Every structure is written in structure tokens, then in C-alpha cells.
Amino acid sequence: xASSSDKKLRLLNLGCSKNQVDSENLMGxxxxxxxxxxxxxxxxxxxxxxxxxxxxxxxxxxxQEILAAxxxxxxxxxxxxxxxxxxxxxxxxxxxxxxxxLFIGTYKPGEMLERLGLNSTLPSDCKVGAGPRTLMGEExxxxxLKIAEGCNRVCGFCAxxxxxxxxxxxxxxxxxxxxxxxxxWGIQEVSLxxxxxxxxxxxLGGKETLEGLLQALLRETDIPWFRMMYAYPAFITDGLxxxxxTEKRVCKYLDIPIQHASAGMLKAMRRNYTAAExxxxxxxxxxxxxxxxxxxxxLLGYPGETEKDMDELVEFIEEMRFKHLGCFSYSDExxxxxFDLADKVPQEIAEARLERVMAMQSQISLEENGKRVGxxxxxxxxxxxEGQDYHYTGRTEGDAPEVDNxxxxxxxxxxxxxxxxEPGTFRKVLITDATEYDLEAQLIP
Numbered sequence: 001x002a003s004s005s006d007k008k009l010r011l012l013n014l015g016c017s018k019n020q021v022d023s024e025n026l027m028g029x030x031x032x033x034x035x036x037x038x039x040x041x042x043x044x045x046x047x048x049x050x051x052x053x054x055x056x057x058x059x060x061x062x063x064q065e066i067l068a069a070x071x072x073x074x075x076x077x078x079x080x081x082x083x084x085x086x087x088x089x090x091x092x093x094x095x096x097x098x099x100x101x102l103f104i105g106t107y108k109p110g111e112m113l114e115r116l117g118l119n120s121t122l123p124s125d126c127k128v129g130a131g132p133r134t135l136m137g138e139e140x141x142x143x144x145l146k147i148a149e150g151c152n153r154v155c156g157f158c159a160x161x162x163x164x165x166x167x168x169x170x171x172x173x174x175x176x177x178x179x180x181x182x183x184x185w186g187i188q189e190v191s192l193x194x195x196x197x198x199x200x201x202x203x204l205g206g207k208e209t210l211e212g213l214l215q216a217l218l219r220e221t222d223i224p225w226f227r228m229m230y231a232y233p234a235f236i237t238d239g240l241x242x243x244x245x246t247e248k249r250v251c252k253y254l255d256i257p258i259q260h261a262s263a264g265m266l267k268a269m270r271r272n273y274t275a276a277e278x279x280x281x282x283x284x285x286x287x288x289x290x291x292x293x294x295x296x297x298x299l300l301g302y303p304g305e306t307e308k309d310m311d312e313l314v315e316f317i318e319e320m321r322f323k324h325l326g327c328f329s330y331s332d333e334x335x336x337x338x339f340d341l342a343d344k345v346p347q348e349i350a351e352a353r354l355e356r357v358m359a360m361q362s363q364i365s366l367e368e369n370g371k372r373v374g375x376x377x378x379x380x381x382x383x384x385x386e387g388q389d390y391h392y393t394g395r396t397e398g399d400a401p402e403v404d405n406x407x408x409x410x411x412x413x414x415x416x417x418x419x420x421x422e423p424g425t426f427r428k429v430l431i432t433d434a435t436e437y438d439l440e441a442q443l444i445p
Contacts, residue, residue, distance in 0.1 A: 009035040010044035012069075013136070014062055015052025017193050017229070017402075019083060020136065021146045022107035023050045026082075028132035029110065033118045043074045046116070050107075051085035053163060056331035059085060070099045080104060080112065084163045106164055139382050141188040141424030142401050147175050147213065151195035152203060153232065155259070156270045156337035157302060157330060160195055167194075169201050172208050176220045188424050189225040189380060190217075191400060197228055198235035211239040218249055224426065225380065227400055229255040233281050234273045245289045251397040252289055256282075257297035261316035262309040265302060270337060275312070282320050293398030295324035298357055301350025302330045303341040310353055314360060321368060324404050325361040327354045362436045369405070369434035376444065379407050379429050381421045390440070392421055394429070407431075411443040419443045 009030045013023035026048060027037070038044040047069055051062035062085045073079055080102045086093060087105035094103055104112055135143055150165040151158075179190060192213075194200065201208035210228075217226060231254055244250050260266055263275040273281075285292055298313060317325065329350040332339050379394035382401070385408070392409040399405045409429055411419050421427050421443060429441035 007035040008038040008044040010038040010047040024133040027134035051083040053085035053088045148194035159333040191227040227251045253293045255295040259299045262312035293323040300353040301345040304343045366436045
């Protein structure tokens with residue numbers, strides 16, 4: 001295709017952490033085929049845009065990036081559009097943007113290189129569902145570990161099953177092998193991810209479970225922190241809760257996207273659990289895992305949502321006081337159950353409701369962070385803070401990378417005697433101040 005010195009790859013990843021893992025696998029595959037990453041000023045031989053197609057805003061961002069890449073395309077450059085948007089709108093994209101050389105769907109090991117006529121033989125250490133990754137995260141000591149692909153849920157607003165298909169869980173042996181590889185690269189923190197983490201293994205009869213996976217990872221690796229993201233409320237088992245409560249290397253953290261809390265909206269969204277069951281689940285987690293950090297997501301403006309539904313959601317959030325909460329407003333997505341529903345909520349009303357929830361969460365976060373002032377906690381050091389008043393950034397076990405709070409850490413002061421810290425290490429700090437979304441702290445001996 002070209003000499004090794006000309007084989008430059010530009011890869012733009014859009015969307016969620018699941019997409020990031022796919023992009024890392026692609027980078028690894030291109031690396032094995034002799035490519036290096038293009039730098040500013042380089043003309044890439046191949047440009048890959050790994051798109052997101054979840055909601056309207058994400059689709060618009062993907063389209064804009066594709067058009068920008070078309071405008072900047074070099075004479076010898078191959079432009080590839082991959083990922084969820086391409087999977088969902090393949091025929092339309094081919095028709096509307098013919099300048100793209102190759103449209104390809106969601107990641108399958110070796111497929112892109114094979115379509116380009118490159119060596120697509122994967123190395124012997126590449127397990128099913130995972131390519132030979134090249135990590136691209138902001139923190140070199142953290143990695144996402146995808147344990148399943150697809151989703152068996154039928155939530156009314158979500159188009160992901162149509163793009164990613166039914167859930168396919170990886171085997172525990174494959175996941176452990178990848179975790180061991182990550183450990184050999186110096187990874188200190190692993191976030192387990194899937195579209196529906198707590199459904200792991202269930203489509204295969206439940207012989208392998210999320211609890212069993214955690215136990216295997218703890219037994220077969222020495223990685224200090226394992227974190228769980230995207231847990232569906234209906235399948236949080238007693239065994240999983242007990243594992244979080246008793247295993248120090250499993251972060252007391254759980255991301256549970258509730259989407260709503262009113263009985264009417266949960267039924268309309270086809271979430272398959274009741275408001276009472278949701279409340280019981282949250283209270284059980286609080287009682288069984290003291291100090292657990294709960295993260296959630298709420299969807300505002302779903303068809304038929306009323307002010308009474310909003311009041312019920314607000315009441316639930318006030319009661320539960322989630323450590324982290326994100327919101328998004330409903331958008332019509334073709335192929336979803338909600339697309340054909342009547343009684344659409346005007347966008348301006350949905351946005352106003354979103355702002356109401358986020359304003360309340362900002363106050364909750366400020367109050368909860370303020371309670372931590374004076375505490376001594378363990379953090380992972382993420383980076384040195386160049387050009388800032390503070391000296392390092394870090395996170396507690398209750399904060400996931402990229403999406404949650406940061407601890408701003410002062411180290412080189414008279415108080416600490418000029419103490420130093422290395423990124424990727426775990427250190428004790430004293431919390432000295434708090435804002436809505438950050439903590440300030442001092443390194444301590």
C-alpha cells in the first residue's frame with residue numbers, strides 16, 4: 001500500500017468508552033501492520049473516524065467531523081468512516097457523502113485491515129472480542145475493559161441494540177487474559193464496561209456471572225482498582241453487592257443509569273422495573289456498602305413526561321443524593337419504540353427540566369463535597385499540573401476518570417515539606433476545601 005515511512009494513521013474517536021476501546025483495538029491493528037500515528041502537519045495515508053450514533057447531538061457531531069475530513073482529504077489519503085453512525089445509516093451515508101472511501105460498521109477484529117487489503121492476521125495473544133490494543137486514554141495508568149458487546153434491553157428511547165445487536169458476553173478466561181496484559185503495561189485502574197454490565201453471562205445461561213468475573217480478576221491479577229460502569233438496576237445481585245462491600249480492590253462505586261424515577265415514565269420507557277424496586281435497590285446499596293459512590297443518568301423530556309413525573313424524579317434525586325449525576329434530553333431516534341409515540345415534549349420544556357435537575361445536583365454535590373473537608377482519603381495521582389497553583393490532579397475511588405470529580409492536590413509546599421508524587425501511584429491526602437465538582441487537598445506523609 002505504501003512504504004513504512006509513509007504509513008501514517010489519523011484516528012478520531014467519537015462517543016462513549018465502548019467506542020474508545022474499539023478505536024484502541026483499531027490502533028493496535030494498524031500498528032501491527034506498520035502504521036504510526038500521524039502528528040500535526042503529517043498527511044495521513046489512512047484517516048479513520050469512529051462515529052457515534054446514539055442521540056441527535058452525537059450524530060450531528062459525527063457528520064460535521066466527516067465533512068471536515070472530506071474537505072481536508074489528501075490526494076493519496078484513504079478516508080474511512082466506522083462505528084455506530086455508519087452501522088445505522090450505511091446506505092444514506094454512501095449516497096450523501098461519496099467522497100468517503102470506505103464505510104464500515106461497528107468494530108470486528110481484523111475486518112478493516114482486510115477491507116483495505118492489509119495484513120489482517122491478528123497476533124496469537126489477541127482474544128475473542130478484543131484486538132491488540134494501543135491505549136489512548138488521558139491517564140496512562142487507567143484502561144477500560146469491555147466485557148460484552150450489544151444489549152438485550154428494549155428501552156423505548158435507545159437505538160443501541162439496533163446498532164450493536166444482542167448482547168454477546170466474552171468469556172471470563174478471555175477477559176482475565178486481557179486484564180493480565182493491561183497489568184503488564186502498568187495499568188493500575190480498570191473500568192469494566194458494557195452496554196449492560198449486570199447482564200454479563202446471562203444470555204449464555206448464567207454459568208458465568210459478573211460476581212464470578214470480579215473474583216477471577218482479583219485472583220488472577222494484582223491490579224489495585226476495579227471499577228464498574230453501566231449497571232442495569234434490575235440485575236444487581238446479593239453476591240455482587242457483597243463483593244463490593246468486602247473486596248478492597250473493587251471500588252465502592254457503581255454507575256447505574258436510572259433514566260427516570262416516576263412509575264409512569266419507567267413503564268413508558270420500558271425499563272422493566274418499578275419505581276418501588278428502583279428505590280429498594282438504591283437503599284440496599286447504601287445500607288450494604290457504606291460510603292458507596294453512586295453515579296446515574298436521567299433522561300428528560302421523554303414523550304408523555306408531565307410535571308408530576310418531574311416532581312417524582314426530583315424527589316427521588318433529593319432522597320438518594322447521588323454523588324454524580326448527568327442528564328440528557330430526549331431526541332427522536334428512528335427505529336426506537338418512542339419514535340412513534342404521541343405527546344412529544346417541546347424541546348424548550350425538556351431543556352428547562354434538564355437545567356432544573358442539574359441545578360439541584362450542583363447544590364447536592366457542593367453539600368456532599370463539603371462534608372469531606374478534613375478527611376484523609378486515598379487517591380490515585382493522575383497527572384502533574386503544569387502551570388497551575390496546585391501540583392497534581394487525582395481521584396478518589398468514588399470518581400471515575402474523564403466524567404467525575406477531580407482532586408486538586410498541593411504537594412510542594414512547606415506544609416508537606418516538598419513532598420512529591422508520581423502519576424499512577426496511590427497517595428494519602430487531606431481534603432482542605434471543596435467546590436461543586438472538585439476537591440482540594442494536601443499530600444500527607
